[in-house]
Amino acid sequence: MKDSDGNYLWQPPATAGGRAMLMxxxxxxxxxxxxxxxxxxxxAFGDFKRGxxxxxxxxVRVLRDPYSAKPYVLFYTTKRVGGGVQDVDAIKLLKFGDADE
Structure with missing residues (x-):
């Protein structure tokens, strides 16, 4: 399949170890x-940086365990991260239908 300029929609990797491109x-x-x-x-297709x-x-939160046996000391560390969809219009999912449809 080609776009209106005659370019193929799918392009193989340009270099060894590179990524293929779609549009x-x-x-x-x-x-x-x-x-x-x-x-x-x-x-899933879209602009994931925007979406x-x-x-x-x-x-990072570090907590020293005061009850660990000497000479060993335990440390508990906590790092908070998260993420989620910010723009639903930037990412679209392709849903496969039944063979009968």
Whole structure:
């Protein structure tokens, strides 16, 4: 398939170890996406930098365990991170239908 300028929509990697491109966007295989099946959404396409926000709180909390046996000391560390969809219009999911549809 080609776009209106005659360029192929899918481009193979330009260099060894590079990424293939789809309409100018790099393709990434995510193991966490569901398998292809009827009713599943295994393909996501869009601008993830605009559509998904990663929140990384600065700083790490360190707590020293006062009850650990000497000469050993335990430390508990906590780092807060999170993320979520920020712009639903920037990312679209492809849903596979049933074979009968």
């Amino acid at each position: 100018g966007f790099p393709l990434v295989e995510a193991e966490d996406m569901p398998d292809v099946a009827a009713g599943s959404t295994p393909i 998904y926000l990663i929140v990384d709180r600065t700083g």
